[in-house]
Amino acid sequence: MAIEVRIPTILRSYTDGNKRVEAKGDSLADVIDNLEADHPGLKDRLVENGSLRRFVNIYVNDEDVRFLGGLEATLEDGDEVTVLPAVAGG
Amino acid sequence: MLTISSDVLDAVVAHARRDHPDEACGIVAGPVGSDEAVRHVPMTNAERSPTFYSFEPTEQLAVWREMDDRDERPVVIYHSHTATEPYPSRTDIGLATDPDAHYLLVSTRDPDADEVRSYRIVDGDVREEEVRVV
Numbered sequence: 001m002a003i004e005v006r007i008p009t010i011l012r013s014y015t016d017g018n019k020r021v022e023a024k025g026d027s028l029a030d031v032i033d034n035l036e037a038d039h040p041g042l043k044d045r046l047v048e049n050g051s052l053r054r055f056v057n058i059y060v061n062d063e064d065v066r067f068l069g070g071l072e073a074t075l076e077d078g079d080e081v082t083v084l085p086a087v088a089g090g
Numbered sequence: 091m092l093t094i095s096s097d098v099l100d101a102v103v104a105h106a107r108r109d110h111p112d113e114a115c116g117i118v119a120g121p122v123g124s125d126e127a128v129r130h131v132p133m134t135n136a137e138r139s140p141t142f143y144s145f146e147p148t149e150q151l152a153v154w155r156e157m158d159d160r161d162e163r164p165v166v167i168y169h170s171h172t173a174t175e176p177y178p179s180r181t182d183i184g185l186a187t188d189p190d191a192h193y194l195l196v197s198t199r200d201p202d203a204d205e206v207r208s209y210r211i212v213d214g215d216v217r218e219e220e221v222r223v224v
Contacts, residue, residue: 006155008154019158019161055185057150082151084151084154085188086145086147086185087133088137088142088144088181088185089169089179089181089182090141090179090180090182
């Protein structure tokens with residue numbers, strides 16, 4: 001499964017400045033593990049204690065993965081994963 | 091130092107005034123690799139609150155994709171405080187994730203005086219910077 005992953009500017013230090021990287025996997029968890037193999041350190045910015053970090057939003061195509069099963073979300077060839085930092089404050 | 095045009099800054103302040111008494115939020119995008127605050131994008135405050143803000147996620151996805159396609163980044167991330175000074179709250183500091191962004195705060199507490207200040211926030215460390223309007 002070839003999955004294209006869009007990386008936000010704040011995480012491009014892990015991807016040699018690339019805004020898009022390719023990864024493989026049948027689930028979001030697999031894709032993140034696959035990304036980590038090529039871009040060490042990235043997983044820790046996305047996942048904490050086995051769950052998605054609270055202030056990171058990940059989309060599969062246009063769908064928030066929290067509504068698709070989170071890390072268990074299944075992916076298909078050609079899906080696009082987008083990582084966004086949540087922006088919030090008070 | 092944040093360098094920003096008076097047109098863009100006026101648009102940011104106008105957005106803050108418009109959404110008062112709720113907090114307003116948004117970005118000013120600019121080319122990746124530059125520090126130029128060029129394209130103002132007002133965002134919807136999903137909280138619609140006088141004390142909190144968060145970017146509406148679906149809108150943010152569209153805006154971030156557009157920036158990505160245009161090779162832009164959020165050079166400025168702004169929001170307003172509607173009853174207090176334009177200084178980052180504890181929540182602002184805790185949730186700031188972009189060490190390269192200028193965090194611009196606008197206070198609308200005084201209807202007759204615009205208060206605008208800018209900060210770098212890195213790992214919980216807040217450093218105020220000069221705002222140069224050109």
